Amino acid sequence: MSNGIEPLITGALGVLGLSIGLAGYNYINCRHYECCDNRWVDFKSTELEEEFRKNLFGQHLAKRVIPKDVNTHVLKIKPKKALVMSFHGWTGCGKNHVSRMLANHMFAKGSDSEYHHLYIGSRDFPHKQEVNKYRERLRKEIEEATKKCGRSLFIFDEVDKIAPGVLDALKPYVDYHENINGVDYRRNIFIFLSDAGGNNITAVALKFWSEGIEREYITLKDVEPIISRGAFNEPGGLWHSDLVKKDLIDVYVPFLPLEKKHVKNCIIAELRSRNMRTDSVIVDRIANQLLYVPEEAELFSVSGCKKVNQKVDLFATDEF
Secondary structure, three states, rough: OOHHHHHHHHHHHHHHHHHHHHHHHHHHHHHHHHHHHHHHOOHHHHHHHHHHHHHHOOOOHHHHHHHHHHHHHHHHOOOOOOEEEEEEEEOOOOOOHHHHHHHOEOOHHHHOOOOEEEHHHHHHHOHHHHHHHHHHHHHHHHHHHHHHHOHHHHHEEHHHHHHOOHHHHHHHHHHHOOOOEEOOOOOOEEEEEEEEOOHHHHHHHHHHHHOOOOOOHOHHHHHHHHHHHHHHOOOOOOOOOOOHHHOOOOOOEEEEEOEEHHHHHHHHHHHHHHHOOHHHHHHHHHOOOEEEEOOOOOOOEOOOOHHHHHHHHHHHHHOO
């Protein structure tokens, strides 16, 4: 009997030793190389809120909604579905800025993390005749990425430039499924960045301004319905999309047009990052190089803060 038991014991000890060895290897390996664990993937909500306070200007709704919704999602071990957020507004208002900050406070390696995936509409999915190929590519890449890490961040920039129908490939991965072929996609986060709806958001902001009401009184209820309608009906990646039809986008975040005072905040931040003077004469001089609408009021920057870096470059070389 002992002869029969000994091989079993030896085999069990071998398996145990192998398991311990692998665990030890993973522990040591993950100290130096990125792994999908809390050392490398750990959303820091408080730090994000603080960075928003310091470096995000004129976007009270984004400041209020994004940290709370992301934090609520990541704290759940088994959320009901992946978190899907759609950022809308004019160019230069902070959509990309916010998505980078989010990545930086979600991953130890920030946007360089292999669990951070960025797609750009005009680069990755521009041609209507290639929709089926794009869909297949997306399915493959999302499945592979999630198998590596079920807490991945997928960002789709220039959604308004994505061929219609492409993003419908995402539906199974953001719907209410516990798993697909044994893989759980519910802890992932998907973010869409789009200029679609920007004019409607600006119209709301202009209405509040013309009525003498501070923009901070604008609520999600004031703008979210017009954003979702615009996303569904305007040309682009969400045009007549199943994601909109099936209410799979959890929140539409409006990015309000930036006023001149907000642009000045961006200029001051840029000057400080270069250890340059930030007196009001310099800031005004740079701010006045940008275009604003309506012309008679010079209220909203047409390009937000997008051209601030370039204008500071010109100022540094004294070319205006």
